[in-house]
Structure formats: C-alpha cells, structure tokens
Amino acid sequence: MADEIVIVGGGAGGLELACKLGRKLGSGHVTLVDRALYHIWKPSLHEVAAGTRDIHQEGLSYQMLAHDNKFRFVYGAMTALDSVNNTITVDAVLDESAQELIPPRQIGFSKLVIAVGSVSNYFGISGAEENTISLNTTEDAEHFRLRLLKMLAMADLKKEKDPDAGVDIVIVGGGATGVELAAELRDASSVYTDYDFPHLNPNRDVRITILEGAPRLLAPLTERVSKAATKLLQEREVKVVTDCRVAAIAENFVTDANGNNYASDLCVWSAGIKAPDFLKTLGLPVTKSGQLEVDGLLKVAGSNNIYALGDCAACIGPDGKMVPPRAQAAHQQADYLLEMFVRSNKGQAALDTPYVYKDHGSLVSFGRNTSVGTLMGSLTKLGWFVDGFFARMMYASLHLMHLNALLGPVRTGVTAAASSLMKHAKPSVKLH
Numbered sequence: 272m273a274d275e276i277v278i279v280g281g282g283a284g285g286l287e288l289a290c291k292l293g294r295k296l297g298s299g300h301v302t303l304v305d306r307a308l309y310h311i312w313k314p315s316l317h318e319v320a321a322g323t324r325d326i327h328q329e330g331l332s333y334q335m336l337a338h339d340n341k342f343r344f345v346y347g348a349m350t351a352l353d354s355v356n357n358t359i360t361v362d363a364v365l366d367e368s369a370q371e372l373i374p375p376r377q378i379g380f381s382k383l384v385i386a387v388g389s390v391s392n393y394f395g396i397s398g399a400e401e402n403t404i405s406l407n408t409t410e411d412a413e414h415f416r417l418r419l420l421k422m423l424a425m426a427d428l429k430k431e432k433d434p435d436a437g438v439d440i441v442i443v444g445g446g447a448t449g450v451e452l453a454a455e456l457r458d459a460s461s462v463y464t465d466y467d468f469p470h471l472n473p474n475r476d477v478r479i480t481i482l483e484g485a486p487r488l489l490a491p492l493t494e495r496v497s498k499a500a501t502k503l504l505q506e507r508e509v510k511v512v513t514d515c516r517v518a519a520i521a522e523n524f525v526t527d528a529n530g531n532n533y534a535s536d537l538c539v540w541s542a543g544i545k546a547p548d549f550l551k552t553l554g555l556p557v558t559k560s561g562q563l564e565v566d567g568l569l570k571v572a573g574s575n576n577i578y579a580l581g582d583c584a585a586c587i588g589p590d591g592k593m594v595p596p597r598a599q600a601a602h603q604q605a606d607y608l609l610e611m612f613v614r615s616n617k618g619q620a621a622l623d624t625p626y627v628y629k630d631h632g633s634l635v636s637f638g639r640n641t642s643v644g645t646l647m648g649s650l651t652k653l654g655w656f657v658d659g660f661f662a663r664m665m666y667a668s669l670h671l672m673h674l675n676a677l678l679g680p681v682r683t684g685v686t687a688a689a690s691s692l693m694k695h696a697k698p699s700v701k702l703h
Contacts, residue, residue, distance in 0.1 A: 276612060277359065277380035279349045281305035281333055282313060284581040284601030285386030287676045291609050293342035296616055301342035302378060304349055304361055305333060311409050312673055313388075314598060317448060319412035320539075321455040322419070322463070323639070326409050329690065336677060345378060349387075352553040354577065357381065382576050384608060385550070385563060389582035389596060392545035392560075398520040399443075403540035406448060415539065419456075422536050423468050423477075430470035437476035441525050441535035443517055444542030445483030446490075450500055451636045452539060453479050457507040458638040480510040480533055482525065484542070487513055491595070492633050492645065495656050499643045500635060517542070544596060546583045558585045567625025568611070569604055580604035586626065594628045602673075603629060634666045642666040 276292060278285050281303055289303040309330035311319070318324035337344035351360035357380050364373040391405040404415045422438045429436035440456060442449040460477035471477065481488070481504070487497045488504075488511060501511055516528040525533045546561035556564040556572045562585035564572040569586065571577040581601035586594040594600050604626060611622040634644035634657075642662035646655045657665065674683040 275300045275380075275616075276382045276384065277302045277304065277378055278384045278386060279304045279359065280386035280388060280581070280583075281307065281310050282386060282388045282581060282601065283598050283673060284605040285384065286310055286333075286336070287602060287673070288384065288386070288580075288605040288608055289342045290336060290340040290677050291605070292612060293337075293340040295609070295613050296341075298341045299343075300616070302345055302380075303333065303337065303342055304345045304347065304359070304378070306346075306348035307408070308333060308346060309409075310336070310677075312670055315670065316406045316409065316412045317452040317455050317636075319409060320406055320415040320419075320452060321459040322416050323455060323459050326413060330409065331677065340677075345376070347373065347376070349385075350375075350549065352383075352555070354554065354574065357383075357576070359383065380576075382612065383578065385571075385577070385579040385583060386581045386601070386605075387547050387550070387583050389544040390547050391540055392543035393540065394543060396517055396520065399517075399540060402520045402522055403443065403538045405540045406452070415537065418537055420463075423463055423471065426476060427468040427470045430476070437471065437478055438536050439534040440477070440479045440537045440539070441533050442479070442481045442539045442541060443520070443525065444540065445481050445485070445488040445511070445513070446541060447633070447635050449481055449483075449539070449541040450488055450504065452541070453481055453504055453509045454507065454637040457509060474508045478510070478534075479508075480512065480535075482515045482517060482527065482533065483511070483513045484516050485513065489635065492635075493656070496633070496635070496643055496645060499656075499658060500637075503637050503641070503643070544582065550583060560585070568622070569608060569626055578608060580608065586628075588628050589625055594626075597633075598669075599631055600628055602676075634662055634669070636663070636666050639663075 278289050289301055292301045309332050311326055311330050315324055319326050333344045345361055347361040347364050349359050350362045358377045361376045361378060363371050363375045366372050390407055393399040404411055406412050426436045426438050442453055456479055460473040464471045464473045488500050489497045504511055517525055518528045519526045520538060525535050525538060550561055550563055551557055558564060562583055563579040565579050565584045565586050566572060569578045569580055571579055582596040588594055607626045614622055632644060632646040634642050636642050641659050643658040644662055646657055671683060671687060674686060
C-alpha cells in the first residue's frame with residue numbers, strides 16, 4: 272500500500288511538515304525520507320562549528336520524532352523517481368567500511384514533497400571545493416570544529432619560538448552565515464584560549480577575515496543593518512574586505528582577482544548556494560540553477576502530485592518576484608502545504624489560492640549577547656531596526672518556534688530549560 276504523502280528532506284520545512292501532518296492525519300499517512308539519522312536547526316550550524324553548541328546533546332533523532340508525531344521515517348538518500356508508477360528509490364545505507372547495512376528500497380506515494388534544501392555553489396573557482404569547508408551539514412560543522420582545535424593546539428606549541436604563530440581563518444562570503452560564524456568564532460576563541468591554550472592571545476593570534484564580493488556585508492538586508500554588522504565585527508577585530516572577488520583558493524591562502532593573497536589555515540565557503548545536482552536526474556523541470564520549477568500552489572510544473580518547498584524550489588510569487596531561499600520561506604511553505612493536504616484528506620474543496628511569501632524581517636546573530644536586524648510591520652510593510660539584547664531574544668525565539676513545531680510547547684519548554692541548566696555544568700565550548 273502506497274504511503275499517502277512522502278516527504279524527502281528533513282530540514283526545517285520538510286520536518287515541520289512531517290510532524291504537523293503526522294499529528295493531524297495519524298499513523299500510516301506520512302513518511303519522511305532523509306540521509307541523516309538526526310536533525311539540527313541549520314541556522315545554528317555556525318555555533319556547532321565554533322564549538323558553542325554541542326550537536327550530540329541538541330540533535331533530534333528522526334526516529335524519536337517519527338514515533339512521537341505518528342509518521343514513518345526511512346533512512347537513506349533519494350536517488351531516483353518513477354513519476355509514472357509513483358515511486359521513489361532510496362539508496363542503500365553503508366557503514367564506515369562501505370559494507371551495506373540497509374539495501375536500496377522503493378517507496379510508493381500518492382503525493383510527493385521534495386524538500387532537500389541546498390548545497391554550496393562554488394561557481395567554478397579553482398580550488399574552492401577542495402580547500403574550503405562549507406557549513407551545509409552537521410558533519411561539516413564538526414569537521415571545522417575539530418580542525419580548529421588542532422590548529423589552535425599547533426599554534427600554541429609554536430608560540431614560544433615564533434611570536435607570530437597563530438591561526439588564520441578566512442570566510443569567503445559576507446552573508447548571514449559568514450557574518451554569524453565570524454562573530455561566534457571571535458567569542459569562542461577567547462574561551463578556548465582560557466581553557467587550554469595559554470600562549471595565545473585570542474584577538475591577536477586568532478585572525479579572522481571575511482571576503483565579500485559585494486560593496487557591503489549582508490547585501491540583501493538594509494544598509495543600516497549592514498553598517499551595524501560591520502561595526503560590530505570591526506570592534507571584535509575581524510577584518511572585513513568588501514568588493515573582493517575570489518579568484519583561486521589554495522591549501523594555505525586565498526587569492527583575489529587583484530592578485531592579493533590572504534593566509535588561511537582554515538577557509539570557510541559561504542558565498543553561494545544551489546539546488547542539489549541529483550534533482551536534474553529526476554526528469555522534472557528545473558531552472559538553470561537546478562531548482563525545481565513550481566507553480567503558485569508549490570506543485571512541480573507538469574505534475575499532478577509532486578510538490579517542492581524551500582531552497583530547492585524555484586517559486587515565483589504573485590508579485591513576479593522569486594521567493595528567497597530563507598528559512599522563514601520554508602516554514603511558511605510547509606504550513607501552506609499542511610493546509611492543502613489536510614483539506615484534501617478531509618474531502619474538502621481544494622486550496623486554490625497561491626502561496627504568498629511574507630517577509631517578517633531578518634535577524635543576524637553576533638554571539639550570545641547581541642543580534643542585529645529588522646522586523647517587518649504587517650500593516651505598513653516597513654522594517655524596524657533592532658539590535659542588542661532585545662534582538663538577541665528575538666533571534667533565540669526563532670529556534671524555540673521551530674522546536675515547538677516539532678515537539679509541542681511542553682517538551683520545548685523542558686528542552687529549553689534543560690539546555691540552559693547544562694550550560695552551567697559543562698565548558699562554554701566543546702573541547703572534545
């Protein structure tokens with residue numbers, strides 16, 4: 272018997288849709304497919320990379336969420352689609368020795384939702400993919416954190432003989448991910464040096480540089496937010512280089528189009544995203560950037576029962592503008608499909624009003640004490656600039672709202688309280 276609704280991708284939008292649908296429709300109606308075993312809120316990956324958030328304590332098991340929210344979880348990556356017979360193929364799962372743990376499977380569906388997010392776009396820049404780390408997954412963030420610990424230890428050992436020894440970190444891309452990572456790394460570096468690296472001065476010896484191709488940081492946001500972000504970073508001795516087009520990336524340095532070199536023991540790529548390449552193999556219409564073409568109902572063009580949401584979907588709103596690849600868009604699209612599918616399950620009239628993106632503003636984290644951004648007014652459509660502690664609380668509330676969609680209010684409250692208490696029982700950064 273085919274599952275009624277199969278959702279591929281357990282990111283913010285896909286997982287919220289699975290949880291809410293499972294609670295609404297009950298067991299046997301919803302299946303979630305994902306290549307990982309646990310979920311973490313992607314906007315917090317910069318904290319995992321810096322070591323200020325412990326993925327092993329805060330990751331949420333898909334099996335646990337499936338049990339509690341009455342959906343089925345299938346572990347593995349989608350590799351093929353048979354749109355005639357309404358089935359997808361899920362790849363085999365291998366262990367560390369490349370031995371097959373779970374064989375390939377086929378899953379039937381009556382409705383399919385593709386919510387596989389995005390991956391890094393390296394734009395063909397020489398050495399970018401080989402010599403950088405992108406924070407797309409928890410594995411990426413953990414890899415960066417462990418590399419950082421190794422580099423700090425090596426620099427501390429060299430310091431007695433070489434006063435210039437340190438760690439050079441280059442972040443390519445001055446969008447939200449790059450800016451938040453730089454701020455989090457600056458906060459974390461002082462904690463790391465307090466714990467185990469006594470010869471390092473965090474501001475002087477952990478040298479952080481952001482390279483941005485646009486004339487200013489956070490180019491999609493307002494100029495006021497950009498200026499505030501630049502000022503906060505410069506106060507924390509983060510070097511910001513704008514109008515900088517990266518030409519090549521080697522193992523230990525980055526070269527821009529003007530021939531300038533920037534030393535890099537660690538280089539992070541946050542300069543662009545694209546849809547996963549496998550979407551081009553499914554026989555569905557895609558844009559030049561590889562996104563699935565969807566209509567106003569989030570239905571893939573030319574299909575009757577295949578939908579897409581989030582970063583992998585090219586959705587044009589009624590105003591003719593492309594819906595931006597942002598977490599709030601994925602949340603909204605999940606709620607839109609939730610209503611559509613629930614109505615269909617109850618035999619009610621089909622939803623015929625198109626999805627409309629609502630911009631609620633943007634917030635950018637600057638460590639544990641402050642954030643900056645704008646909040647959008649629902650009536651005036653104007654943005655209010657916010658910063659400081661209030662903005663930080665608003666930023667933290669976004670994660671709590673996501674947890675509430677997955678866990679419900681009681682367990683979200685318990686989880687938040689437990690996380691707060693654990694901060695007093697462990698180091699401020701993860702040291703192992």
